[in-house]
Amino acid sequence: xxxxxxxxxxxxxxxxxxxxxxxxxxxxxxxxxxxxxxxxxxxxxxxxxxxxxxxxxxxxxxxxxxxxxxxxxxxxxxxxxxxxxxxxxxxxxxxxxxxxxxxxxxxxxxxxxxxxxxxxxxxxxxxxxxxxxxxxxxxxxxxxxxxxxxxxxxxxxxxxxxxxxxxxxxxxxxxxxxxxxxxxxxxxxxxxxxxxxxxxxxxxxxxxxxxxxxxxxxxxxxxxxxxxxxxxxxxxxxxxxxxxxxxxxxxxxxxxxxxxxxxxxxxxxxxxxxxxxxxxxxxxxxxxxxxxxxxxxxxxxxxxxxxxxxxxxxxxxxxxxxxxxxxxxxxxxxxxxxxxxxxxxxxxxxxxxxxxxxxxxxxxxxxxxxxxxxxxxxxxxxxxxxxxxxxxxxxxxxxxxxxxxxxxxxxxxxxxxxxxxxxxxxxxxxxxxxxxxxxxxxxxxxxxxxxxxxxxxxxxxxxxxxxxxxxxxxxxxxxxxxxxxxxxxxxxxxxxxxxxxxxxxxxxxxxxxxxxxxxxxxxxxxxxxxxxxxxxxxxxxxxxxxxxxxxxxxxxxxxxxxxxxxxxxxxxxxxxxxxxxxxxxxxxxxxxxxxxxxxxxxxxxxxxxxxxxxxxxxxxxxxxxxxxxxxxxxxxxx
Amino acid sequence: xxxxxxxxxxxxxxxxxxxxxxxxxxxxxxxxxxxxxxxxxxxxxxxxxxxxxxxxxxxxxxxxxxxxxxxxxxxxxxxxxxxxxxxxxxxxxxxxxxxxxxxxxxxxxxxxxxxxxxxxxxxxxxxxxxxxxxxxxxxxxxxxxxxxxxxxxxxxxxxxxxxxxxxxxxxxxxxxxxxxxxxxxxxxxxxxxxxxxxxxxxxxxxxxxxxxxxxxxxxxxxxxxxxxxxxxxxxxxxxxxxxxxxxxxxx
Numbered sequence: 001x002x003x004x005x006x007x008x009x010x011x012x013x014x015x016x017x018x019x020x021x022x023x024x025x026x027x028x029x030x031x032x033x034x035x036x037x038x039x040x041x042x043x044x045x046x047x048x049x050x051x052x053x054x055x056x057x058x059x060x061x062x063x064x065x066x067x068x069x070x071x072x073x074x075x076x077x078x079x080x081x082x083x084x085x086x087x088x089x090x091x092x093x094x095x096x097x098x099x100x101x102x103x104x105x106x107x108x109x110x111x112x113x114x115x116x117x118x119x120x121x122x123x124x125x126x127x128x129x130x131x132x133x134x135x136x137x138x139x140x141x142x143x144x145x146x147x148x149x150x151x152x153x154x155x156x157x158x159x160x161x162x163x164x165x166x167x168x169x170x171x172x173x174x175x176x177x178x179x180x181x182x183x184x185x186x187x188x189x190x191x192x193x194x195x196x197x198x199x200x201x202x203x204x205x206x207x208x209x210x211x212x213x214x215x216x217x218x219x220x221x222x223x224x225x226x227x228x229x230x231x232x233x234x235x236x237x238x239x240x241x242x243x244x245x246x247x248x249x250x251x252x253x254x255x256x257x258x259x260x261x262x263x264x265x266x267x268x269x270x271x272x273x274x275x276x277x278x279x280x281x282x283x284x285x286x287x288x289x290x291x292x293x294x295x296x297x298x299x300x301x302x303x304x305x306x307x308x309x310x311x312x313x314x315x316x317x318x319x320x321x322x323x324x325x326x327x328x329x330x331x332x333x334x335x336x337x338x339x340x341x342x343x344x345x346x347x348x349x350x351x352x353x354x355x356x357x358x359x360x361x362x363x364x365x366x367x368x369x370x371x372x373x374x375x376x377x378x379x380x381x382x383x384x385x386x387x388x389x390x391x392x393x394x395x396x397x398x399x400x401x402x403x404x405x406x407x408x409x410x411x412x413x414x415x416x417x418x419x420x421x422x423x424x425x426x427x428x429x430x431x432x433x434x435x436x437x438x439x440x441x442x443x444x445x446x447x448x449x450x451x452x453x454x455x456x457x458x459x460x461x462x463x464x465x466x467x468x469x470x471x472x473x474x475x476x477x478x479x480x481x482x483x484x485x486x487x488x489x490x491x492x493x494x495x496x497x498x499x500x501x502x503x504x505x506x507x508x509x510x511x512x513x514x515x516x517x518x519x520x521x522x523x524x525x526x527x528x529x530x531x532x533x534x535x536x537x538x539x540x541x542x543x544x545x546x547x548x549x550x551x552x553x554x555x556x557x558x559x560x561x562x563x564x565x566x567x568x569x570x571x572x573x574x575x576x577x578x579x580x581x582x583x584x585x586x587x588x589x590x591x592x593x594x595x596x597x598x599x600x601x602x603x604x605x606x607x608x609x610x611x612x613x614x615x616x617x618x619x620x621x622x623x624x625x626x627x628x629x630x631x632x633x634x635x636x637x638x
Numbered sequence: 639x640x641x642x643x644x645x646x647x648x649x650x651x652x653x654x655x656x657x658x659x660x661x662x663x664x665x666x667x668x669x670x671x672x673x674x675x676x677x678x679x680x681x682x683x684x685x686x687x688x689x690x691x692x693x694x695x696x697x698x699x700x701x702x703x704x705x706x707x708x709x710x711x712x713x714x715x716x717x718x719x720x721x722x723x724x725x726x727x728x729x730x731x732x733x734x735x736x737x738x739x740x741x742x743x744x745x746x747x748x749x750x751x752x753x754x755x756x757x758x759x760x761x762x763x764x765x766x767x768x769x770x771x772x773x774x775x776x777x778x779x780x781x782x783x784x785x786x787x788x789x790x791x792x793x794x795x796x797x798x799x800x801x802x803x804x805x806x807x808x809x810x811x812x813x814x815x816x817x818x819x820x821x822x823x824x825x826x827x828x829x830x831x832x833x834x835x836x837x838x839x840x841x842x843x844x845x846x847x848x849x850x851x852x853x854x855x856x857x858x859x860x861x862x863x864x865x866x867x868x869x870x871x872x873x874x875x876x877x878x879x880x881x882x883x884x885x886x887x888x889x
Contacts (some may be wrong), residue, residue, distance in 0.1 A: 033739070043755060047776075050709070050776070051776040054775050054776060065699065065705075066697060066707065066758070066759060066760070067759065067762065067763050067803065068763075069706070069759065069763075070699055070700075070705040070706060070707050070803075071802055072699070072705070073702060073706075074700065074704055074705050075700045075702055075704050075705065084782070086783060094876065094888050107865060111718045121782075122779075124775070124782045125775070125781055125782045126776060126781040127782075128773050128779065128782040128785075128832065129770070129772065129778075129779035129780070130774055130832070131772045131776040131795075131799075131826065131832045132793040133679065133793075133796040133799050133825050133826065133830065133834050134782075134792070135790050135792070136786075136787055136789045136792045137789065138784025138789050139786060139788055140787050140788050140789065140792075141783045142782055142783055158799075159796060159800075160705065161800055163704075164800070164802075165796075165799060166706055168799065171766075172766060172771035172772070172814070173771060173774075173776075175767045175770065175771055176767070176771045176773060177767045178763075179767040179768065181731060185763070186761065187763075210753075211751055238698055238865065239700040239701065240698055240701060241699050241704065263662075273672040273673075274670050274672055274673065275679045276670055276673040276678075277673075277677070278676070278677045278679070278680055278701060279701045279702075281701075281702045282702075289771040297690070341732055358679065380722070381703065381727070384703075384723055384727050384729075385727065385729070386718070387729075387731065421882070421886075450698050450776045450777075451776070451777075454776065480839075496688065497688070498681075498684050498687040498688050499687075500680070500687075501684065501688075502683055522641060542687060542688060542775075543687075544686075544690045544691055545692050545693075546659055546694055548697055549653075549654075549753075550654075550752060550753045552683075552693060552695055553683075553687050553692075553693050
């Protein structure tokens with residue numbers, strides 16, 4: 001395997017224009033002769049499928065949800081960044097680029113990030129034209145707010161439901177193409193394998209989740225927009241059905257997996273209440289605009305009513321440690337600081353595993369109606385879950401797994417190491433380095449789908465020859481048999497433990513050993529524990545029901561099986577990256593004040609892992625990262 | 639920590655749309671009031687699976703009240719007893735210990751049962767396909783600030799746009815009408831200048847499709863608004879009716 005990032009030559013600000021001009025085009029009359037298979041219908045998948053359909057390609061969209069509108073992009077709350085500089089506060093393409101590279105702790109590819117910043121404004125234009133009801137000022141123009149890791153207000157938002165509104169915009173465009181007949185939608189259909197013919201991605205094998213039918217689909221290119229793997233931790237802010245199956249199975253077919261250890265723990269989530277917990281709920285980072293994070297200075301105050309603790313006895317630790325950015329430091333830093341506070345025994349709540357996020361001062365300064373207009377739905381959600389009123393009592397928050405920066409390795413064209421397999425959005429690794437800034441995931445998903453993939457996929461189709469294969473080709477038969485065999489093997493499981501039970505055990509191993517803080521001994525132990533759990537899963541899982549029917553136990557078991565394999569690579573990558581950077585914090589590498597200590601000489605590269613076959617150690621490939629425009633420096637938000 | 643509860647879940651079980659369904663009682667003990675209603679179903683399913691029995695099939699995904707995947711008629715009310723709350727955000731503290739809780743799928747001709755508590759809501763997608771969009775191609779948009787929108791209109795459009803497409807409005811309606819769902823989309827796009835070009839065509843086509851899918855007529859009883867987890871107002875139905883009339887009068 002050879003990694004060629006295909007970054008165009010020339011000054012960074014001209015690369016994309018030059019590349020677009022040099023990319024071959026498909027004649028309008030020929031576009032309908034090409035079929036593109038898009039897996040996933042979130043922001044990246046829906047926007048790509050709609051745009052490709054508009055161009056005239058034949059597109060198939062596969063989603064495990066009952067409607068494309070339900071993909072997990074819908075849950076993004078706070079907003080979407082763009083360097084429009086409408087507030088006149090000094091923003092620019094260059095500043096968004098700089099903030100993103102720095103926020104990612106210098107582990108992202110400069111050229112991709114610059115393109116993202118360049119195209120960010122077009123996304124807002126597109127969404128407004130679709131009818132996305134962004135928040136507006138009284139003059140009728142668009143409003144902005146601030147997010148972590150930036151000192152400008154560049155975040156566009158639609159109350160606390162920005163992801164929902166952006167996804168509905170993309171979904172409506174997708175529905176328009178479905179009506180026009182350019183896009184065929186396959187709901188309740190799960191991707192189970194990639195078909196590679198003569199080195200090219202030419203198809204997918206799916207399972208109809210209602211009838212259980214295993215099906216073959218032939219195309220000229222495959223797009224995976226299947227999101228991240230946060231649910232490997234069992235508890236995360238991801239939706240219940242988010243999984244690693246598509247990217248993991250593509251990895252086993254030859255796509256390199258990059259930087260799996262770059263996982264993001266979000267600082268502001270509602271704390272865990274018990275063993276029954278099925279997921280964690282995020283409270284948008286935008287709350288840190290007006291909320292102040294604190295813990296009691298004295299341990300004995302941690303069970304007291306917070307209202308009775310005087311100002312002088314409170315430690316606003318983010319404002320104290322990071323005066324320049326205060327409560328708006330990037331997510332990795334805020335999360336680690338919360339963990340430290342709780343580890344020191346100053347955490348609040350019955351478990352002692354939470355910190356306060358307090359709005360009292362903002363309510364006094366701005367009045368409750370203003371706070372309600374900004375965050376009303378988030379406050380309601382908090383009250384619904386905790387039965388506490390955050391207008392009267394500070395919220396209690398704790399970090400939770402939220403996003404994964406790692407993903408399948410892609411080049412500048414968003415193509416993986418398998419020709420014809422494109423990977424968009426959270427499923428790829430490309431833009432966020434070791435830590436993603438708030439309001440940048442929506443930006444990347446839509447940028448990839450609306451403005452990058454439609455060009456680069458065309459370029460791939462125009463510059464490659466395609467053999468006249470059919471879905472009767474041996475590669476299809478072999479992949480279908482493999483999928484069918486996997487389903488039958490799971491259904492023969494007559495052990496004692498359910499897939500969900502195994503998943504919980506896996507999550508605990510990862511959260512303890514590969515969560516917010518990691519070390520070599522813990523990771524080594526985790527790798528052994530995961531292998532043992534995987535072996536037990538093979539012997540002792542129980543999967544009731546049949547294959548030719550709607551069977552949610554079977555769906556869960558398939559996904560957990562893949563998580564059990566993937567988890568080992570995640571820990572292996574974390575063990576090999578013997579430095580701290582962004583969301584990857586190795587306890588062996590920190591400054592005296594507890595800040596992450598990077599090692600640029602040894603680790604300024606993308607770790608792309610090649611699958612070497614079952615039971616064999618994966619092979620590490622390195623893509624060196626060159627920082628020509630933003631100079632390598634220790635991140636400081638002080 | 640509050641004491642745990644005992645409840646009985648009386649759940650509709652149905653293998654598929656061609657077979658007859660029936661209620662089955664499942665007693666559960668040691669239920670934490672802090673756990674969500676769907677987590678209680680998870681606990682039950684885990685017990686059933688461990689015994690080699692078929693788990694109760696139900697739809698759920700985000701579990702934070704926004705994706706619209708979860709449904710369930712709980713003791714006679716879509717999404718259960720809490721106002722402005724989806725089933726996934728309903729907690730066991732809303733029930734008393736010892737209660738028998740009846741759990742059914744959405745009941746509507748246009749939402750056929752797939753299995754147990756899962757129904758097919760693809761009719762909603764087809765209604766959106768008939769015109770619930772602005773016909774703008776990728777790349778052809780003018781600058782986002784080139785067209786100011788009065789804040790009040792933008793806010794009202796957002797009130798309508800937050801529909802999650804769960805179908806509770808249909809499930810609550812005696813006539814299984816989809817008026818609130820369709821009205822929310824028609825109003826959202828009619829309130830914004832971006833949606834004006836296709837305003838007349840949109841409302842006519844979406845209503846035609848709604849009728850074709852087998853949804854009933856509006857009862858004017860507002861049961862839909864009462865159960866809508868996003869609190870979408872029936873005023874939008876009045877707005878849609880005006881849009882429809884206007885399209886008819888001005889052709």
